[in-house]
Amino acid sequence: xxxxxxxxxxxxxxxxxxxxxxxxxxxxxxxxxxxxxxxxxxxxxxxxxxxxxxxxxxxxxxxxxxxxxxxxxxxxxxxxxxxxxxxxxxxxxxxxxxxxxxxxxxxxxxxxxxxxxxxxxxxxxxxxxxxxxxxxxxxxxxxxxxxxxxxxxxxxxxxxxxxxxxxxxx
Numbered sequence: 001x002x003x004x005x006x007x008x009x010x011x012x013x014x015x016x017x018x019x020x021x022x023x024x025x026x027x028x029x030x031x032x033x034x035x036x037x038x039x040x041x042x043x044x045x046x047x048x049x050x051x052x053x054x055x056x057x058x059x060x061x062x063x064x065x066x067x068x069x070x071x072x073x074x075x076x077x078x079x080x081x082x083x084x085x086x087x088x089x090x091x092x093x094x095x096x097x098x099x100x101x102x103x104x105x106x107x108x109x110x111x112x113x114x115x116x117x118x119x120x121x122x123x124x125x126x127x128x129x130x131x132x133x134x135x136x137x138x139x140x141x142x143x144x145x146x147x148x149x150x151x152x153x154x155x156x157x158x159x160x161x162x163x164x165x166x167x168x169x170x
Contacts, residue, residue, distance in 0.1 A: 039054035049075040049138065056107050057089075058083040066117040069143045077137040077144040080110055086153050095160050124148040 059080045069076050081087075090103040115120030120142055124130045130148060137144040 005138070008017075014028035019143070034164055051137075052078045054075070054078065054080060055087060056080050056084065056110075057086045057105075059110075063113070066114060066119050066143060066145070071116040074143060075141050077134075077146065078149055079134075079146045081150045082107060083146050083150050083152060085149070091152055091156055092158070110147035114143075119145055122146045135145065 059078065084107055085104045087103075089102055093103075094100065109121050111121030120137075120140075122133050122137075122144065124133060124146060130146075133146055137146065
């Protein structure tokens, strides 16, 4: 697998995912893993599978590219970290003292959305289920979309509260 990631929205490390794949070459596209990177990478390297990790906001900005991926018969897996919001923007703005305004939204049902394009859609039910889904998508040809609910509240506590306390203690 070539692994493209959108950590602008993910809030966790791609190293958490890589153990499920035998070989991963990675590239960080900033905030655009899905938007204009994962699909063209797959077309450019036809012998490789591609795995994209992105937030729900980033995915929806170019989600119509699922049609292209299905039409071209690509082997592509997209893991959507779904918080029904522009989560990274919310998190950053909150820590700069800005009000939460216009950052929450309703998403489509990503499983049905993927299926409407002819892709395979899945929803993560547990951490163990995610492991199984990743293995299934790795081993099954086609376009796969995995809807994974996330909660960024722990990231905020760890990275904006606890790390400051630890730094002060030094």
